[in-house]
Amino acid sequence: MPTRAYLDWNATTPLRPEARAAMIAAMDVVGNPSSVHAEGRAAKALLERARGQIAAALGAEGADIVFTSSATESAALALAGRDLASAAVEHDAVLAWTDASLPVDADGRVTVADPPAARCNWPTAKPAWCRTCPPALRSAT
């Protein structure tokens, strides 16, 4: 019986066998999806199929799916240039874009009595400090 349990599945998770097989198959497609030659078109088709599958799973449109190289890049893409408040326990990738860091208690809950978020009647009212309301408060860590 294992004596150690790995619980940091927010960082890395074991791959489902079908996901692993799909990734390995994709690595054998050598074309640049931005190229117009046959190899590039094949790579583009694979990429667009994946985009469609992800969109369908999320109930989104393919155009809504943006592939990035990392969570840090995704955070930068979403948060750069916004007036942002976030919890002090956020990842550095979010804190790098944070203007107001909100304190948390021992359970990780934001503790300020009147956080900017409380004054922000999202999604209808967007005060100047909050062009987008705090988009990244952790639900788990």
Ligand SMILES: Cc1ncc(COP(=O)(O)O)c(C=O)c1O
């Ligand atoms: C919440 C959170 N944001 C950002 C990152 C950074 O991820 P990446 O190494 O993909 O940039 C991590 C990494 O574990 C994370 O847990």
